[in-house]
Amino acid sequence: MRSLKRLKITESIESKKLVFEEETFDKFDTITIYFGFSVMAGITLLVLKDIERSLNNALEFSILICLFIFSGYVLYCKFTEKYLKEIPFTISKEEAKKRIIEYGKRHHYKISKVSANLIFLNEPSDIYSLGKECEQTTIVFFKNNAILYTLIKEGQRSNFTVLVSQHLTRRDFKKLLHPQYTEPIKRETYFNSFFHGL
Template sequence: MRILKNLDIEESIASKKLIFEESWWDKFDTFTNYFMFVILMVPAIFGLGDIKPSANSEFEYLFYICPFIFGLYAFYCKFTEKNLKEIKFTIHKEDAKQRILEYGKKYDYRISKISNNLIFLNEPTSGYSLGNYEKTIMIFFKDESILYTLIKESARLNVPVLFSQHIVRIDLKKILKKTNKQTINTNKRSGFSSFFLKD
């Protein structure tokens, strides 16, 4: 699990942003990610400017636009990685905690850092990485809502979570809206969504 030194839970909830003591490596990692995504976008920008109208120009536009959009999206994901997204609910706070814990157990997350207002759900980032690296769903609890974000760790660069954050948001909304008589039945591991959960 990625270490966030001296994470301030109350201040993070109040500001809707992760508040922790950033090391020089955290800052270098963030800068390197930004640099990497900018490097991906710059050639695409110049390439788009050099395109001349022809029979193949549509393909050329596509060739340059795709890496530009991907780089821009990845840059945005890294930039907003510390921001906490909010999901409101109408059930009791303790019921919400219990449902999220059941969700974590059902899908074999390693549940850690359980406190009054914070739960971490950890899962391996990839079966091909060296070392035990994880993606973490950080869930903060308020009285009538949760605040959450997804962060990753890796051997060299802590790249942002790109696609599975959207699947997780759908899952969390579903389980927090269900009545007590209904069971948690999200389908996170199957079909199309399982492809994105490995990012």
């Protein structure tokens, strides 16, 4: 898990942003990602400006547009990485915490830092980590009637930003915290799963 030195829980909840002491590597890593993807977006724009729009250049034009959009999306995700997303709920805070812990167990997360207002859900994130265990961490803060959460990633060479799983996690948490939510049926075999699906 990424080192979150002296994470300030109350300040993080009040400001809706992770408040902690960043290490030098994390600062350098952030600057590197900003610089690299800003340069990529800039070069892509310059090349796009010089390409004539025609059927012959459609493939190149499409690739460059996709590269520009991807660069912008990476920069946006990195910029908002420390900002906490809010999901309100109407169930009790204890019930919300219980459901999130059960969700973590069901999806084989390593659950840590469980306290009155905080839970960390850790999962392996880098299959090419060459023996070093790297993780993606979902940090969940609890207010009286809402959770505040963000996802941060640790890698061997770079703490690259989370691109897709933040949207999947938001969808899961919204379902999980809905008053009508029921635990999914555990289907142990293909045979049982086939007959439950009918």
